[in-house]
Amino acid sequence: MMTNTMSYYRRYLQLLKRQYGSDFPIEDERLDALADAAEERYEEARRDGLTVDQAQELAMGILLDGLESREEEDGIQ
Numbered sequence: 001m002m003t004n005t006m007s008y009y010r011r012y013l014q015l016l017k018r019q020y021g022s023d024f025p026i027e028d029e030r031l032d033a034l035a036d037a038a039e040e041r042y043e044e045a046r047r048d049g050l051t052v053d054q055a056q057e058l059a060m061g062i063l064l065d066g067l068e069s070r071e072e073e074d075g076i077q
Contacts, residue, residue, distance in 0.1 A: 009042075009063060010035035026067070034066040 013031045017024050026034075038059040045055035 007035055007039045009038040009059060013063065030066075034063055037066070038062040 010032065013026070013035055017026060017031065041062050042055045042059035045058050046052070050058070
């Protein structure tokens with residue numbers, strides 16, 4: 001369930017973007033899509049009975065996989 005508040009995952013990605021600047025080339029639309037996907041995965045995992053830590057691990061996997069695929073698209077190693 002998406003709300004108007006900023007999610008933990010969106011804040012996490014924005015923090016990375018601020019910290020790494022041009023070394024973290026991700027546009028806002030991509031950032032939002034990854035954050036939404038991670039939040040949805042977390043909520044789904046909790047509904048399925050996984051623990052908070054297990055759900056968090058799955059959601060962070062969505063973020064990291066999304067960032068890795070972006071790096072591969074851009075040819076970043």
